[in-house]
Amino acid sequence: MKKILVMYPGFPHYRNGVIEELLEDKENEYFFIGDKNMMGTSIKAYEFKGNKKFFNTPSFRFKSFVFHKKMISYILKNDFDRYILHSSPFWITILISFFILKLKGKKCYNWTHGLLKNEDNFKTKFYLNFYKLFDGILLYGDGAKKNMIAKGFPEKKLKVIYNSLDYKTQVLNRNKLKTEDFLELKKKIFGKNYNRAQLIFIGRLTKQKKLSVLIDLIDILNKKGEKFNLLFVGDGTEKNNLEELTFNKKLSHQIKFYGPSYDEFEIYSLIASSDCCISPGEIGLTAIHALTYGTPVISHSNANFQMPEFESIIDGENGKLFKHNDMDSLVNAVLTWFAQNKNREVIRNNCYKIIDNVFNPVNQKNIINNFLK
Structure with a gap:
């Protein structure tokens, strides 16, 4: 030894x-x-x-x-x-x-x-x-x-x-909540609009993350007749600006700001109840967190402007990759992903696979x- x-x-x-x-x-x-x-x-x-x-x-x-x-x-x-x-x-x-x-x-x-x-x-x-x-x-x-x-x-x-996170704790959290628990949580956050597909961003709300892009994304999807909910989990210097942009675009019923959370079970419930984790900028360990809890990830494909953990995203299997700084590509990635007819349990297991085998x-x-x- x-x-x-x-x-x-x-x-x-x-x-x-x-x-x-x-x-x-x-x-x-x-x-x-x-x-x-x-x-x-x-x-x-x-x-x-x-x-x-x-x-x-x-x-x-x-x-x-x-x-x-x-x-x-x-x-x-x-x-x-x-x-x-x-x-x-x-x-x-x-x-x-x-x-x-x-x-x-x-x-x-x-x-x-x-x-x-x-x-x-x-x-x-x-x-x-x-x-x-x-x-x-x-x-x-x-x-x-x-x-x-x-x-x-x-x-x-x-x-x-x-790279990895608190894998042992996170694996124990898996399956603690059922579909009805997730629906109840979504209803608590989004009210009568809870049954829409839910996107989540979790992390620091900073300018570097380009999070205003996600608000524009929801606006563009609305105009295409595609309704999504978006949940921000975290705090940071951009929070007030993001809230103001949400209000100005009249999207407050679709975009919610949960605030920061440091409780792992609470984070599990928020990630696992969401249909997709999305990051227009670098994704980092957030990708590992989301995939560990069975939630697919959408982020950009330019490795020069990414953190290494984005390599955990297998395009079309546990998420989608779009062209960096290309709104049309981002919109297409979201619509393409949700147009799939894959069972949620199949997607969840696809997410688990890369974590359980590698990360x-x-x-x-x-x-x-x-x-x-």
Whole structure:
């Protein structure tokens, strides 16, 4: 059994599935080091709750640079067989720790996005040279792997480990509610219009997400004689603007703002009661959340403007992909998807399949262990 140290600037709460899977691993013994407060950001941190396999290293920022107290002394005093770093050139203490470890002859792997965009510029070359310092790169998606290979990066040093959420809890939630429960919830939110097909967006309501496009979408569908409901779950800087646009377009009976939710069962009920999750901008882990609960996903197909989790969408099977920034294509994707005569249970199982086989923490752990051999 090898002792492996996982070094992160801070561990976000949505990594809990894979963190707990690694903590319980019987093949290797995993330890963790990072800032328990997520570097002072607004992102909720994973709570190790006194676990002795976690060492807290408080951090501070100077512009884009991040420094960690106690990390270098910990690296000098403790010895592990392998090191997995979530490393950026701007996370200075982690970078110094990496060079110390290399001087000690240790194997170091970077758990990172890699090259999300297929571009030729200074930034791409800079990061490629940075990644070449490591003994291996653990990636979230196949697209980044293809981009790096195309730029001449050695394929043998790349491993796609995908991404996941709180899979164990989410699988237990499946099937807790029945069709009549979903209908009751939809009726509570949309009143007498509850029986229309329901689209959902869940996440931060920010300008980057291009959410006004969804309000325009409902308006266009109405003019085509196609009535849909749209539910926004989340909060953010764009909420007031979106509410005002909804009111101005007289769509308040079809578009509702639920507000934020951090309760996993409540999130399950909202996602699973919806007929489709939709995102005009990057989709990220929202795709994993929706598919885990059996709800198909519609998002755009331009990998250069997506997060790696969009690879979980299999066009025509568990969702649809449309052309980036193309309203006609988005409208067509929605109408095409709902024109299918597939049984809702068949769609639900199609959504489960990619999660149960690929995007889950057990699979991530197994891939990591095999790669570290």
